[in-house]
Amino acid sequence: MNREIAHSIIRRLIDHVVADTTDLAPEPRVEPAEHFTDPERHALEREQFFLDTPQAVGFAGQVAEPGSYFATDVLDVPIVIVRDREGVLRAFLNVCTHRGAQVARGCGRAQRLVCGFHGWSFTLDGRLAGRANDDDFQPRSSANNLQPLPISDRAGILMVGLRPEMGQLRVDHALDDIAPQFEEMEIGEMELAGSDRFEVAANWKLVVNLSHEGYHFQTLHKESLAPMMTGHGAADEFGLHTRWAFPMRGIEALAEKDEADWPGYPPAAMNHTLFPGTVIVANQGGAQMIRVEPGSEAGTSVVYFSGVAEIDRAKEEESRQAARATYELGVRIFEGEDLPAAEECQRGIATRGRPIEIGRNEPVVQWWHQRWLDELHEPVTVPDDA
Numbered sequence: 011m012n013r014e015i016a017h018s019i020i021r022r023l024i025d026h027v028v029a030d031t032t033d034l035a036p037e038p039r040v041e042p043a044e045h046f047t048d049p050e051r052h053a054l055e056r057e058q059f060f061l062d063t064p065q066a067v068g069f070a071g072q073v074a075e076p077g078s079y080f081a082t083d084v085l086d087v088p089i090v091i092v093r094d095r096e097g098v099l100r101a102f103l104n105v106c107t108h109r110g111a112q113v114a115r116g117c118g119r120a121q122r123l124v125c126g127f128h129g130w131s132f133t134l135d136g137r138l139a140g141r142a143n144d145d146d147f148q149p150r151s152s153a154n155n156l157q158p159l160p161i162s163d164r165a166g167i168l169m170v171g172l173r174p175e176m177g178q179l180r181v182d183h184a185l186d187d188i189a190p191q192f193e194e195m196e197i198g199e200m201e202l203a204g205s206d207r208f209e210v211a212a213n214w215k216l217v218v219n220l221s222h223e224g225y226h227f228q229t230l231h232k233e234s235l236a237p238m239m240t241g242h243g244a245a246d247e248f249g250l251h252t253r254w255a256f257p258m259r260g261i262e263a264l265a266e267k268d269e270a271d272w273p274g275y276p277p278a279a280m281n282h283t284l285f286p287g288t289v290i291v292a293n294q295g296g297a298q299m300i301r302v303e304p305g306s307e308a309g310t311s312v313v314y315f316s317g318v319a320e321i322d323r324a325k326e327e328e329s330r331q332a333a334r335a336t337y338e339l340g341v342r343i344f345e346g347e348d349l350p351a352a353e354e355c356q357r358g359i360a361t362r363g364r365p366i367e368i369g370r371n372e373p374v375v376q377w378w379h380q381r382w383l384d385e386l387h388e389p390v391t392v393p394d395d396a
């Protein structure tokens with residue numbers, strides 16, 4: 011990352027650690043229970059924040075080589091991301107044009123995408139390549155090709171529009187406000203270290219907010235994260251996106267050194283949250299993506315957790331093992347401590363039916379609730395006599 015940005019964050023974090031403070035919101039805030047339980051609001055969020063908003067779906071390193079692909083779902087939309095043989099990045103609905111089965115599963119390298127049902131095959135640029143009994147079908151046309159979706163690689167983060175009509179421009183510019191903050195980290199050069207999927211019995215906003223405050227470190231993560239990191243946070247907004255940085259223990263020792271000798275990257279975790287709620291946790295040499303999406307009901311969500319890391323080419327095997335271990339530690343804490351807390355909260359909120367509290371010391375949690383409120387609009391209804 012940019013040295014100037016890194017050093018200004020280091021300075022702020024040292025000040026907070028020394029004074030035992032954190033960035034604060036002007037006032038505490040309450041959030042109505044219905045925001046986590048109301049089916050109507052949930053349906054609007056799914057529609058507007060996910061189907062109609064460009065989504066971060068993965069890392070460029072997942073399709074680094076020509077011929078590589080990976081399949082994933084966003085809400086219930088099956089998509090496949092491909093690096094075609096000419097190196098062009100593409101996204102398609104992962105839907106066969108014969109009867110609708112998937113043309114790709116998991117990830118890998120391929121010459122063609124082949125449907126597992128009757129075997130229709132498609133080139134990596136989406137054209138129907140072959141099918142058995144060709145003469146028994148209508149003559150081939152563009153309707154037989156896979157449905158392309160707009161996709162963009164922004165600083166190593168893959169952004170996709172789930173609806174073709176969203177347009178390439180909107181997807182290209184979705185991260186304009188925040189990408190310069192992590193552009194120089196070369197996330198795009200990093201290799202996949204692992205990926206997992208979790209079904210969670212909690213509203214998606216509760217899950218996103220797990221990555222937005224350090225108030226819980228000393229209690230929930232007493233044995234795991236708290237011995238390594240502190241919750242003294244520096245919070246920033248970049249258009250609709252945010253960054254919340256929190257330091258490794260001992261960062262204040264840098265105050266004794268000349269700034270010229272400071273590292274080019276803060277000894278800290280930097281949680282960049284991309285609207286509507288994908289968190290990119292960037293550390294030195296690695297990054298995780300926590301993609302949270304609303305489930306079928308307000309009290310459920312699905313989380314796609316993945317991690318990438320810089321691989322030292324001189325010691326590839328060692329370096330991959332270390333990346334895997336770091337990834338697994340992150341998953342263990344998230345799955346074993348954070349997600350169960352979110353599930354408890356959901357049950358509690360639904361039972362009690364009263365607003366929840368968000369402290370001044372949780373500014374990023376506050377910001378996001380305000381954003382989600384501001385950005386949601388009533389569905390446009392057309393009067394009967396129109």
Ligand code: FES
Nearest residue numbers: 106108109125128
């Ligand atoms: S559904 Fe794909 S070949 Fe039949």
Ligand SMILES: [Fe+2]
Nearest residue numbers: 220226231348
């Ligand atoms: Fe946590």
